[in-house]
Amino acid sequence: MLIGCTIESVNGALIVAYGGAVCFSFGTYWNDGCWTIVPTRLMSGVVPWKPIASTSQIMKPETRHVASSVPTTTPRSTTQSFSSSKAVETTGTTLDHPALTALGGFEAIMKAGEPVVLRGLTIGTCTEKWTIPYLKGKVGAERAVVVHSANSSTMNFLAKDFSYTTMPFGSFLEDISTGSPLYLRALSSDQPAIKPTVLAQDFPHLAADFVLPPELKHVLANTHSSPLRIGGNVNMWLHFDVMANIYCQVTGQKQLILFPPSDIAHLDFPAGASSSRLDIFDAQGQTHYPPSTHPIAFDLKPGDILFIPPLWLHTARPKAGVSVAVNVFFRNMQSGYAAGRDVYGNRDLQAYENGRRDVAKIVKAFQGLPDEVRRFYLGRLARELEEA
Secondary structure (H helix, E strand, C coil): CCCCCEEEEECCEEEEECCEEEECCCEEEECCCEEEECCHHHCCCCCCCCCCCCHHHCCCCCCCCCCCCCCCCCCEECCCCEECCCCCCEECCEECHHHHHHCCCHHHHHHHCCCEEECCCCCCCHHHHCCHHHHHHHHCCCCEEEEEEECCCCCCCCCCCEEEEEEEHHHHHHHHHCCCCEEEECCCCCCCCCCCCCHHHHCHHHHCCCCCCHHHHHHHHCEEECCEEEECCCCEEEECCCCEEEEEEEEEEEEEEEECHHHHHHCCCCCCCCECCCCCECCCCCECCCCCCCCEEEEECCCCEEEECCCCEEEEEEEEEEEEEEEEEECCCCCCCCCCCCCCCCCCCHHHHHHHHHHHHHHHHCCCCCHHHHHHHHHHHHHHHHHC
């Protein structure tokens, strides 16, 4: 299989090293070694290249079984060893309106469980109307809003390298127009600590401009919240949401980088946290992907709708102009969500919250025993859980 392989030209011969791919619904296939492809005129005296024999020096790519066509990491080779750890960014899938219909509609996309950009659907007159002056006039220049105020173009929730600042909406818009690292993620104007934000209730003068297309009737019928997002020159930290959501780009351009849920082990998410300690983008805007991850990039333009499935890890940065978007979170499962308050749509499922309490009880039960005994039995329990 030539997908994902490294090919080098050496003295007229081609060296093909490893390669492999995720085969949809059938798991992952990896080539076992490397090959030397030699033209007939060079056959005499050519010694084929091969991996060195010591298994301690050969890193065979990890076998991963996923139930989707998520792009895999591309292995890279050297003259001494081979590794599958280097992450390679791929471009996300885009579907236009006819393609959405041909696939069976939005329900089929949700079932597939992979992110995709939908184009050709109308989200109302907001893409033409929502200029800075229009927003200021409709919302009110003096309306107080709580914004993320960063010290640079990066924000990290766990590092707390930003502050929450209350300021007039008009001043906020003026500042981001000049490149200030400010970000608005709208909250409920009534009870922000208790109720999720809903665009129609919290920004009623803007609500008529934004309309979900009929193709997304499932989203409309199961909406949890619809925060207005307005960003200046600042990145959003890497995180995941428990609920499915669609990110509707209204004005400006934005890039979102998504990782499949299976990458969470490589992205430094503390236990129980929905945000990472890592910064994928640095202060200069360069991307830094950890080894063994599978990043997918989406460049969004006005009118684009990005479907983000549950638990897909994502981060974002501005690409051009002031970014204005509406992010609609919706319930895609009939049950399993935690009971009680969930303002942001990222509270863990009830089963996980219960499971963390059970894990704490198990660990506590082994306290006081010798380290070797604890490792032995906790290791067995971990394997049993993985097998289950």
